[in-house]
Structure formats: C-alpha cells, structure tokens
Amino acid sequence: MTRLGMVIDTFRCIGCHTCAMACKLENNLPNNNWWNRVLTVGGEDMDTPGGIYPNLSKKYFTLGCQHCTNPACTRVCPVGATYKREEDGVVFQDYDKCIGCRMCMAACPYTGVRNFNWEEPQYYVGIQTGSGGAPTHKKHTVEKCTLCAHRLARGEEPACCQDSICPGRARYFGDFDDPSSKVSQLLARYGGEQLLSDMQTEPNIYYIDSRGAGKDLSIANAYKEALNKTAGSEAVVASH
Amino acid sequence: MSDSVLSGASRASETANNQKTGILKGNKVVSATLGVAIVLTILGIGLWVFQLWGGMLNTNMRNLSSWGLYIILFMLFVGLSAGGLIISSIPKVTGLGDFGGINKIAIWTSITCTLLAVGFVVVDLGSPWKVWELFAYANFSSPLMWDIIALSLYLIISIIYLWATLRYEKGKLSNTGMRALSAIALVAACAVHTVTAWIFGLQISHEFWYTALLGPWFISSALLSGLALVLIVVFALSKLGYVQIKRENILKMTKLLGVFTAIDLYFFACDLLTSGFVGGESAAVVTMLTQGPLALFFWFEIAVGVAAMFIAFVPKFRRNGAIVFASCVSILAILCKRIQLLIGGFQIPNIDYWSTTTGPHSVEYLGVPGGSLSSLIYAPSLLELGVAFGVVALGVAILIIGLHLLPLKPLKK
Numbered sequence: 001m002t003r004l005g006m007v008i009d010t011f012r013c014i015g016c017h018t019c020a021m022a023c024k025l026e027n028n029l030p031n032n033n034w035w036n037r038v039l040t041v042g043g044e045d046m047d048t049p050g051g052i053y054p055n056l057s058k059k060y061f062t063l064g065c066q067h068c069t070n071p072a073c074t075r076v077c078p079v080g081a082t083y084k085r086e087e088d089g090v091v092f093q094d095y096d097k098c099i100g101c102r103m104c105m106a107a108c109p110y111t112g113v114r115n116f117n118w119e120e121p122q123y124y125v126g127i128q129t130g131s132g133g134a135p136t137h138k139k140h141t142v143e144k145c146t147l148c149a150h151r152l153a154r155g156e157e158p159a160c161c162q163d164s165i166c167p168g169r170a171r172y173f174g175d176f177d178d179p180s181s182k183v184s185q186l187l188a189r190y191g192g193e194q195l196l197s198d199m200q201t202e203p204n205i206y207y208i209d210s211r212g213a214g215k216d217l218s219i220a221n222a223y224k225e226a227l228n229k230t231a232g233s234e235a236v237v238a239s240h
Numbered sequence: 241m242s243d244s245v246l247s248g249a250s251r252a253s254e255t256a257n258n259q260k261t262g263i264l265k266g267n268k269v270v271s272a273t274l275g276v277a278i279v280l281t282i283l284g285i286g287l288w289v290f291q292l293w294g295g296m297l298n299t300n301m302r303n304l305s306s307w308g309l310y311i312i313l314f315m316l317f318v319g320l321s322a323g324g325l326i327i328s329s330i331p332k333v334t335g336l337g338d339f340g341g342i343n344k345i346a347i348w349t350s351i352t353c354t355l356l357a358v359g360f361v362v363v364d365l366g367s368p369w370k371v372w373e374l375f376a377y378a379n380f381s382s383p384l385m386w387d388i389i390a391l392s393l394y395l396i397i398s399i400i401y402l403w404a405t406l407r408y409e410k411g412k413l414s415n416t417g418m419r420a421l422s423a424i425a426l427v428a429a430c431a432v433h434t435v436t437a438w439i440f441g442l443q444i445s446h447e448f449w450y451t452a453l454l455g456p457w458f459i460s461s462a463l464l465s466g467l468a469l470v471l472i473v474v475f476a477l478s479k480l481g482y483v484q485i486k487r488e489n490i491l492k493m494t495k496l497l498g499v500f501t502a503i504d505l506y507f508f509a510c511d512l513l514t515s516g517f518v519g520g521e522s523a524a525v526v527t528m529l530t531q532g533p534l535a536l537f538f539w540f541e542i543a544v545g546v547a548a549m550f551i552a553f554v555p556k557f558r559r560n561g562a563i564v565f566a567s568c569v570s571i572l573a574i575l576c577k578r579i580q581l582l583i584g585g586f587q588i589p590n591i592d593y594w595s596t597t598t599g600p601h602s603v604e605y606l607g608v609p610g611g612s613l614s615s616l617i618y619a620p621s622l623l624e625l626g627v628a629f630g631v632v633a634l635g636v637a638i639l640i641i642g643l644h645l646l647p648l649k650p651l652k653k
Contacts, residue, residue, distance in 0.1 A: 033605060036319055039591070061324060063591065067297070072443070072445060073445065075381045075382065076381075076382045076383060076384060076443075077379055078374055078378070078379055078382040078384040078385040078388065079370075079373045079374060079376075079377040079378070079379060079380055080377050080379040081377075097370075097373060097377060098366075098367070099365055099366065099368075099370040099371065099373055099374070100365050100366020100367045100370075101364070101365055101366070102301075102306040102307060102364075102366070103363075103382065103384045103439075105303065105304055105306035106307060106440075106443060106446070106585075107443050107445055108445060108446070109444065109445035109590050110590065110591060111304065111590050111591040112303050112304055112589075112591070112606055113301065114306075114307060115303055115605065116296075116303060116605075118296045118297040118299075118301075118302070118605060119294075119295030119296070119297040119341040120295055128534040138558050139295060139366075140292075140295070140296060140366025140367050141366065143365070183606075195591065196590055196591070197447065199590075200443050200444060203366075
C-alpha cells in the first residue's frame, strides 16, 4: 500500500508563503482560491508575534488538505465526487461530478481547506500558469489540494515540496507506508504531530519540530542523517 | 367488523356534500394572496437564475460558512412538514379520536412544506442541473443521500396518506387499513426529520452539531412548529368560514403546543448543560449563544417559549388571538433555533488564527473570520432573502391551489 503525505517542519518554516504561491501557480488557481495557506501562531494578524514583550513567540504552520486516512469529507459526499484514491491515498475531487452541495466543506474539520468557486473562475494573469496538466477550474464546485495529482502522475513531487521551492527546507513529501522514505525517517527521528487528532480523521500531514536536533548535532547534520539513512527507521532511532 | 361497515356507510352518506373548500371562489383576499404569491415566485425564480448565472458570490455564504439561509429554511420546512403530519396521524394511530377533521388540511400543509424543503435544497446547490447524479452515483454513506431518499419516500407516503384519507371518508377503506397507513406515515415523518438532524449531528467537525441529542431534538422542534402551523392554518380557514373547528379541539392543540415548547426547551437545556459543564472549548458554545453574536436569537427563543407556555397552560390566557400569537412566535422561535444551530456550527472554527488570512490570502472567499465572539460569521444577502421569499411564495401558491382544487373540507359530523 501507498500512503502519500507530507512532513512539515514548523521549526524550519519561516512563513515566507513561497509554498502557498507555488501551489497557486502550479495549479493555476483562480483569484481568491488558495489550497495551501500559511497561518501565524501568535498575534492577531499575519506575521505578528504572540505574548507580551519581551516574552514573545512566533511560529508558522501551513494548512491544506490533510489527505486523511479516515476522511470525513468522502463519507458525506452524496455523489462520491470526493473520494480517497486507493492506489496512493490521495483524497481526490472530481469537479465534473461535484454538484456543489458543500456537504464536504461542512464535514471537514480542518477549517477552510476546502474551497468553493463562488463565481466563474477569474485570473489575475491572462495566461495559464504552472507546469501543465493543472485541473480546469469550474464555477460552483468544491476544490482543494490534490497533492498535485497531475505531477504525481508524472512521477514528480507536489509543487510545494520541490527542493527548489521552500527556502527553509521545511517541507517533505513521500510515502508513510515505506519505512525508508524521507517522511517516514523524519517521523521516526522527530515524532510528529497531526492537526486535530481528536477528530478521528488520521491525517497524513505531519508537523514536526526539529528544534532538538541542534542540541548535539548541527541541524544540517541531523537532516543529512535523517535523509540519507536507507537502513530503516531503527538506525535513525539508534543514533539519537 | 359490522361496526366499521356501519360507520363506513355513514361516512359514505356525507360524500354527497361537496368536500372542496372552493377557497378561491368569490374570496378576494385569498385570490389576491395567490396572485401576489405567483408574482413573488416568478421574481424568486428570476433571482435564482441570477444567482446561478452571476455566481454564488452574490450570496453571503463563503468557505468558512458554506451553508446559510437556504439550509436554515430547509431544516425549518422539513420540521414543519414532519410536525404537521405527526400531529394529524397520531390521533388516528392511537385511536384517541382526532382533532376534528382537519387531517386532510394538515396533510396538505405537510406536503407543501416538504416541497418547499426540497426547493430550498435545490436553490442551495451550485449545479442543480446535476441532480440526476444523485441517482446515478449515489453514495449511500452520506447522510445527505439518506435524507434525499427519506424525503422522497416521505413525499410519496404523504400523498398516498392523503389519498387514503379521502378514500376512507368515502367508506372505501377499512378503519384498520387507515390506522396502519397512519402508523406508516407517522414513522416516515419521524424518520425524515431524524435523518435531517443527522446531516448535522454526525459531523464531528462542529462542536455545536455533534450530539446524539440532535435527532430527538429535531423531532421535538418539528412537533412544536408543525402543530403551530396547523393551528394557524385552521384559524385562518375558520376565519374565512371554510372550516368549523370545535373550541374543544383548539384547546387540546393549544395545550399540546405548551407541552411541545417545554420539551423543546428541556432538550436545549440538556444540550447546553452538557456543553457548558465540561468547560473549555465546549463551553464556547454556551458563551456564543448566551452572550455572543447569536444571543438575540437565543433569548428570543427562550422568551417566546415561556410566553407560549403561559398562553397554553393558564386558562384565562387561552383566547383565540393569544393562541394565534403563540403559534406564530413558536414558528419564529424554531426558526431562531435553526439559525443558532447553523450559524453557530460555523461560528467557532476548529483551527483558529484566521485573522492571519488577511494580507495576501483572500478574505473575499473565506468570509468574515470567526473565532471572536464579536461578529456573526454569516448573515444572508439581499439576493438570498429574495430567493427565499420566492420559494416561500411558491409554497403559499401551492397551498392555496391545493385547498381550492382538492376535496379537503372537513366532514360535517
């Protein structure tokens, strides 16, 4: 089995929105439609720290479809327009089938990851963006992150997880059912947190904090170690 | 057996009377109402086409509040329908006598409300021309699918029930058959509203919705609003001189109205206590209702409920005007409850930090960020109100036309 997902390192995330922009461009998203957002944990507004000076804290996390193992959305769709792909675990959306009832939006616990095209899709730029193969967006249908299904079909990783995209190297993509994958290794090394784990959805987007890695090793070395290990998670844990 | 044959014969003797109310004949008020209703329906259809053509951006629904007025009214009308049918079938099923021949009118009111509920789902859909997919690609794990099946069956059963009642009055259906059918209609009415509750009650994603109490609570609201609607229709028709209902029956129904109000408020209290007692995030629901942006709707519902119980339970308050008032405000109270449930579900986000979505991220599609208790996440736009008026007007038209054409006049005893 394949269980595709992402690991996002909130320690390395600098809140630059590059992944959100990469997603928007790659998928040729219409105006006002975002499949991946950067949220600031802290103050009231974007990029504002929480707490009271001098004890301030700031953290970011990115939010998109969690590609849950037990998705709330696929169960409620009356026509099966949103469904979990058996071959790779991607929670997919069929725009042709979607009747626009928005039941999935009500069922999804991850506030705001599902987008409805409330109008005929409009674009700030007159040309189609992305590497080609992006879905055609339709009025009055629900859409969301597909893990860049069109790129997966070509054997590529999602746009937001490309090596050249995230300046902090905070985003990793891979198969959680493969213990030798980057993402499995990172989880084994750092543990991992799922959003709203009490909602029984079993998300496949994990958030890690690699802060501890700097204690005895440089962060770079810790990553190198985690990523280069191919002998399975055991070796990684042993070296800890 | 001979008894039922005899009563059948006596029932048959009454069919000589014209059972049609003939409500449109020579009554300018009713005719004018029908005219206005038809005009409003046409305007409503126009606005709906505009909504489909110009985009649902013209509604105030957004990603963070993806349902709105249409679904609020959908819940209300399923309730009115189920309630009306339950009220008219219970006396028959239990054999405790009826409320004085208003059954047929109650069933017709129910059918009208079911049609309206379906209408509100249709105007809520982004692509209503794809409804055929519901049959082609039905996903039976969806509570919405269950509700579509339940509503369709319920509509068919209601129509059969009306037809059977007419046959029964002509002496062409046995008492046992009629009672069996009444029981089926009763079960269907309870089922349809419970399933409607499950659309919300099975969603773990919304604190306010996710409770096993929601099914029974929807039934109690249905009983209250359905009974209130039947009372209003009966009063209106007797005012116009088309039916005569015994005072005794009106009083029976008024007392029931008080009982249903009490049950509905009791369920509300149970739900709020369960949420509030734990504290923490669950208590946010209680704060939102009692002090937050939904407080107006919450306290209106409570105040009106108390007033309705006074009118129902204190004999000297049971004057006709007061009873009509209690019925009207009871329906409004249930509407307020639906508003609280729907908007309240969206008002509290699971993942906070929404204010961070100002800036490069679009607020236009997200809607008003919730989280704070200061403002409502959703209020209907003028277009939504217009379309909703159109759908309700269609219901008024269907109701009047049915009352005119169908033999719904109560039998004289």
